[in-house]
Amino acid sequence: DGGITQSPKYLFRKEGQNVTLSCEQNLNHDAMYWYRQDPGQGLRLIYYSQIVNDFQKGDIAEGYSVSREKKESFPLTVTSAQKNPTAFYLCASSTRPWDSTILNTEAFFGQGTRLTVV
Amino acid sequence: AQKVTQAQTEISVVEKEDVTLDCVYETRDTTYYLFWYKQPPSGELVFLIRRNSFDEQNEISGRYSWNFQKSTSSFNFTITASQVVDSAVYFCALLITSGNTPLVFGKGTRLSVIA
Numbered sequence: 001d002g003g004i005t006q007s008p009k010y011l012f013r014k015e016g017q018n019v020t021l022s023c024e025q026n027l028n029h030d031a032m033y034w035y036r037q038d039p040g041q042g043l044r045l046i047y048y049s050q051i052v053n054d055f056q057k058g059d060i061a062e063g064y065s066v067s068r069e070k071k072e073s074f075p076l077t078v079t080s081a082q083k084n085p086t087a088f089y090l091c092a093s094s095t096r097p098w099d100s101t102i103l104n105t106e107a108f109f110g111q112g113t114r115l116t117v118v
Numbered sequence: 119a120q121k122v123t124q125a126q127t128e129i130s131v132v133e134k135e136d137v138t139l140d141c142v143y144e145t146r147d148t149t150y151y152l153f154w155y156k157q158p159p160s161g162e163l164v165f166l167i168r169r170n171s172f173d174e175q176n177e178i179s180g181r182y183s184w185n186f187q188k189s190t191s192s193f194n195f196t197i198t199a200s201q202v203v204d205s206a207v208y209f210c211a212l213l214i215t216s217g218n219t220p221l222v223f224g225k226g227t228r229l230s231v232i233a
Contacts, residue, residue, distance in 0.1 A: 033221060041226075042223055042224060042226045043226070045222075056220075088161060092163075094213065107153065107165075107213065107221050109155070109163040109165075111160075111161065111162040112161045112162060114161070
């Protein structure tokens with residue numbers, strides 16, 4: 001079945017350590033996104049990528065890094081520079097928004113990774 | 119710039135009541151998509167509906183209905199005869215089809231349905 005997979009579901013990190021969250025999709029989507037959600041808060045965009053080898057900062061990119069070496073993968077690294085990394089992280093993918101031939105644009109989401117700094 | 123506003127932070131209703139979740143969006147683009155997602159306590163986002171900007175026809179799916187009005191830039195979501203299982207956070211989102219922009223979310227509305 002096609003879908004988007006995030007791993008792990010729960011992740012614990014010691015302060016000062018970098019950690020990488022995985023996001024893989026087999027939907028052949030060009031666009032991928034990382035969002036952060038804090039308790040009782042909405043979704044804030046960290047980074048997004050519309051095509052392989054290209055990505056842009058979102059609203060809260062500081063302390064995070066990404067790569068997009070393959071179409072199906074968009075890993076997020078939470079670096080030690082991120083002062084408050086404990087949160088729920090959601091990855092999403094969608095068809096390219098500017099492709100007007102695709103009538104059924106939809107964004108698919110992974111199940112999320114809950115990161116806790118201990 | 120694109121923006122989605124969900125003015126209702128939290129709503130509580132008694133089971134079997136109808137409830138409407140508001141969504142107001144801003145964009146200068148004429149071609150765009152609007153979405154509603156449900157986030158149950160387990161955390162994943164569940165797709166509910168997509169509507170493109172050229173289709174203002176309202177839609178009903180079981181107890182769910184959506185009212186899209188371009189004149190007021192609104193895409194409201196109504197749950198009829200609410201049930202406890204409807205308790206979740208609901209997000210409205212906007213995706214424009216030009217340029218290089220991401221999916222934009224509202225801050226969500228937490229719906230609590232009380233038995």
